[in-house]
Amino acid sequence: MQLPPLGSIRFFEATARLLSVKLAAEELHVTPGAVTQQVHKLEEFLGCALFERRSRALSLTEAGRTYFAACQESLGVLDRATSKITASRQVILVSCTPTFAAQWLVPRLQQFLGTAPEVDVHVSTTHRKVDLAREGVHFAVRHGLGSYPGLVSRLLLDDDLIPVCGPRLIAPRRSAAQADITSERLLHDSRRDDWQLWAQAAGMHELDANQGVVFVDSNATIEAAVAGHGVALVRRSLVEAELASRRLIAIKAPPLRATLAYYLVYREQTLEQPAMQKFFDWITWLASTHRPRADTAP
Incomplete structure (x- = not known):
């Protein structure tokens, strides 16, 4: 029995279905490089190209279309068999x-x-x-x-955004005030305009919301605040645990109503x-x- 590298089949199927290495990587929770490596591994085993690679898009070759259909059929059989065994869950x-x-x-x-x-x-x-x-x-x-x-x-959640910081930022004090929010300390997620809206609402017109570090992911913004690297503007419900354990401190300043x-x-x-x-x-x-x-x- 001549079987392909079975781990690569999952990567190929996702890439062929979505026609995107990036989207396949997101779905499989791996890097785009890992997806590309696995697809190349399968192509080397088969001895032919499965994708036509253009500058901005992927498309399946004739061999790729045939193999994709076979993979989906095989994975469907496995899925149905698995479902029968795990039907109780x-x-x-x-x-x-x-x-x-x-x-x-x-x-x-x-x-x-x-x-x-x-x-x-x-x-x-x-x-x-x-x-x-x-x-x-x-x-x-x-x-x-x-x-x-x-x-x-x-x-689900529409609570206000509040400014928070880590204890290190204000040590040895145990509480933080609005004066602790300065332009260079701002931590932004991808919605950089939140701090600008907050400054207008709070009357802090001297605050330059164009300064500070921008993170693509809000998790990184929160962790940077916990580490004492600045002040984050976050939804209270998302940092309840950090506030309760004092890994984060709510700054005594007006909240911002989330849009x-x-x-x-x-x-x-x-x-x-x-x-x-x-x-x-x-x-x-x-x-x-x-x-x-x-x-x-x-």
Whole structure:
């Protein structure tokens, strides 16, 4: 039996389905370089090219199309066989950003799993807006205005943004004031305009929001603040654990009302399955406990 390097099949299938090394890497939680290496390994084994590589796009060669169809058929057989064996357990696939997963969802997820031992929750982290139907995602958490055509959305978190810093930044003092927020200390995520909006609302017109370090991922912004490298403007609900343990300190300064919110997004038919309804009830109830009192009042 002549079998290809089986590990490479998964990388090839994702790349062929998405026609993007970058998107395949995000889905598989590896680097684009790792995807490219595995695809080349498979091409070397087969002795032919599977992709036509252009400057800005990928397309399958004739051999690639034939092999992709065979891979999908084979993986489908394995998936169905696996599903029969594991039919007693329901898998819920949740897509969200790395920050939401690490700072809010995963630390609380054990609570849900303790009440639903028959359910497995798989968390897929990406900044990409996934196609729920095509990619088999049951729920997605999106940061936006809440309007997603063809999908149902439910508000999760819309609490204020607050300025925070690590104890090292203000040592030996144990509390921080608005005066501790200076231009060179600003830590930004990809939404750099948040600090500008905060400065206008707080009346700190001398604050230059163009200064400071910019991070692509909010997790890095939070960790930089914990390490004492500056001041971050973050949603309180995402740093509750750090505030409780005093790894972060809330600065005595006005909060900023967030223009965007986190929404749970799903297809209407998803809640027809009892396990999905159970997860939906849990996460929406949990989120409601983190909203301002005015939002949860009858």
